[in-house]
Amino acid sequence: MTGADGRCPAVPPEVLEGEQVTLRVWAVDDSEALGDLVLDNLDRLRPWMPWAAAEPLTATERLGVVESTVADRASGVASTYGIWWTGRLVGSCGAHRRIGLGGLEIGYWLAADVTGRGLATDAVATLTTAALALDDVDHVEVHVDRANGASAEVPRRLGFELVSALPHELTAPGEVGIECIWRTDAARWRRRSAIDG
Numbered sequence: 001m002t003g004a005d006g007r008c009p010a011v012p013p014e015v016l017e018g019e020q021v022t023l024r025v026w027a028v029d030d031s032e033a034l035g036d037l038v039l040d041n042l043d044r045l046r047p048w049m050p051w052a053a054a055e056p057l058t059a060t061e062r063l064g065v066v067e068s069t070v071a072d073r074a075s076g077v078a079s080t081y082g083i084w085w086t087g088r089l090v091g092s093c094g095a096h097r098r099i100g101l102g103g104l105e106i107g108y109w110l111a112a113d114v115t116g117r118g119l120a121t122d123a124v125a126t127l128t129t130a131a132l133a134l135d136d137v138d139h140v141e142v143h144v145d146r147a148n149g150a151s152a153e154v155p156r157r158l159g160f161e162l163v164s165a166l167p168h169e170l171t172a173p174g175e176v177g178i179e180c181i182w183r184t185d186a187a188r189w190r191r192r193s194a195i196d197g
């Protein structure tokens, strides 16, 4: 993938520090830990994450998944991070260049036993700040199926605006097929940051 000047698009830093979490881009050495975390949480990821529909991955497949995130980052297509909290891997989030010029779409998931603490909200806030600091990014979106209330609360809590709710192809079993798009831009994000201090 290349930008308007023929170069790879800019990517956020490899490590990002939030208020509670640390985000670190996936590295090949993480593949076993990531695979174990997905396996432990497969039942709750399946309703919402298209990639979780398949059977548990073998060690080779786990490695392949992480290698593809490493390649996506090298080409600027996406930056996918492990979410670390109190020294423990607890989830993943990523910023993807799949919503057109100037935009990054953020996705996320957490292990079941760490929900309800604001960790996903912190991770998305941290990644949004880093995304909007890139020269060629002027907006960030979160796309959520209407049935996924817990997920929609994350952008809502962060002051994103719900800009559309339109029929969409079903990609995971929990979905009702209405894709809600939540968006923020630099001005909106600055206002929110000023309010939050």
Ligand SMILES: CC(C)(COP(=O)(O)OP(=O)(O)OC[C@H]1O[C@@H](n2cnc3c(N)ncnc32)[C@H](O)[C@@H]1OP(=O)(O)O)[C@@H](O)C(=O)NCCC(=O)NCCS
Pocket (backbone or CB within 6 Å): 044, 045, 048, 049, 107, 108, 109, 110, 111, 114, 115, 116, 117, 118, 119, 120, 121, 122, 143, 144, 145, 148, 150, 151, 153, 154, 157
């Ligand atoms: C979506 C998902 C990450 C949301 O997890 P979550 O724990 O609800 O989100 P957060 O970590 O931001 O925590 C928010 C909760 O912590 C509470 N909280 C506590 N301290 C907080 C803080 N400092 N900041 C924000 N919220 C805080 C909030 O009140 C909220 O609780 P509530 O839902 O009872 O109101 C999780 O449900 C998940 O992994 N789902 C499966 C995968 C998925 O659907 N991914 C998204 C696909 S679009």
